Amino acid sequence: xxxxxxxxxxxxxxxxxxxxxxxxxxxxxxxxxxxxxxxxxxxxxxxxxxxxxxxxxxxxxxxxxxxxxxxxxxxxxxxxxxxxxxxxxxxxxxxxxxxxxxxxxxxxxxxxxxxxxxxxxxxxxxxxxxxxxxxxxxxxxxxxxxxxxxxxxxxxxxxxxxxxxxxxxxxxxxxxxxxxxxxxxxxxxxxxxxxxxxxxxxxxxxxxxxxxxxxxxxxxxxxxxxxxxxxxxxxxxxxxxxxx
Amino acid sequence: xxxxxxxxxxxxxxxxxxxxxxxxxxxxxxxxxxxxxxxxxxxxxxxxxxxxxxxxx
Numbered sequence: 001x002x003x004x005x006x007x008x009x010x011x012x013x014x015x016x017x018x019x020x021x022x023x024x025x026x027x028x029x030x031x032x033x034x035x036x037x038x039x040x041x042x043x044x045x046x047x048x049x050x051x052x053x054x055x056x057x058x059x060x061x062x063x064x065x066x067x068x069x070x071x072x073x074x075x076x077x078x079x080x081x082x083x084x085x086x087x088x089x090x091x092x093x094x095x096x097x098x099x100x101x102x103x104x105x106x107x108x109x110x111x112x113x114x115x116x117x118x119x120x121x122x123x124x125x126x127x128x129x130x131x132x133x134x135x136x137x138x139x140x141x142x143x144x145x146x147x148x149x150x151x152x153x154x155x156x157x158x159x160x161x162x163x164x165x166x167x168x169x170x171x172x173x174x175x176x177x178x179x180x181x182x183x184x185x186x187x188x189x190x191x192x193x194x195x196x197x198x199x200x201x202x203x204x205x206x207x208x209x210x211x212x213x214x215x216x217x218x219x220x221x222x223x224x225x226x227x228x229x230x231x232x233x234x235x236x237x238x239x240x241x242x243x244x
Numbered sequence: 245x246x247x248x249x250x251x252x253x254x255x256x257x258x259x260x261x262x263x264x265x266x267x268x269x270x271x272x273x274x275x276x277x278x279x280x281x282x283x284x285x286x287x288x289x290x291x292x293x294x295x296x297x298x299x300x301x
Contacts, residue, residue: 045257048256052256057251075268076264079268084276084277087272089280089282094280135279136276140273140275143273143276144272164260165256166250
């Protein structure tokens with residue numbers, strides 16, 4: 001198993017393949033395409049353009065499809081919070097929402113200093129919803145979300161997935177397809193979690209990659225490298241492209 | 245029937261990033277701002293006509 005980091009090597013690897021290249025990508029790659037404050041933004045977009053040049057077909061699994069849009073939702077709501085904070089008076093009677101928005105703004109600022117892309121966590125998302133509903137009972141939360149992400153998700157998301165060239169692996173337990181040459185089994189995925197100490201989403205991607213005819217896995221997660229250094233995987237004719 | 249697989253369009257990621265950036269920079273809903281700032285009950289009064297400064301001849 002090769003670990004690739006250089007786009008030139010990846011380009012040569014694609015040239016060496018006999019058929020149209022097919023890859024699997026993870027959520028980290030997709031998110032890095034979408035936000036300039038992600039430290040891998042330029043790398044990911046240059047890589048996407050390389051995939052376009054080579055006519056590479058890339059796939060994501062259903063977990064990554066959900067994770068991607070969920071991350072966008074959280075990030076866009078974060079952006080909305082920062083805008084809202086800049087528009088409210090500091091002496092507002094609603095101290096709860098003021099302090100929460102300030103906390104979110106401060107976390108975003110701190111993350112940017114470390115070249116990280118801050119997104120609202122589940123706890124703050126719930127608190128934000130509660131506070132906005134407290135201040136603006138009717139439709140406040142929905143209007144807020146609609147502005148920053150809702151209208152895009154409702155009106156443009158399918159076109160965005162098409163523009164990015166997303167293809168989806170949708171295979172039932174024990175089934176095969178044109179891309180999945182060995183049956184996917186839930187038990188095998190769970191075994192991977194136990195054997196290699198992987199979280200569920202990562203184990204699902206690895207399991208899918210090993211059971212497929214995808215030649216390359218594109219990922220931003222260096223944990224895959226640690227796993228793939230394992231002798232079990234070295235005999236396979238595959239490569240991992242790691243954005244770092 | 246096999247689906248036709250998609251290939252990414254060049255620049256698609258940067259286009260998405262630009263769109264998301266523009267969405268994120270919009271001003272929040274004014275009603276929400278007004279509620280938080282306690283401005284929602286203020287109404288714009290009809291302007292009072294100022295006293296005429298014309299001099300009657």
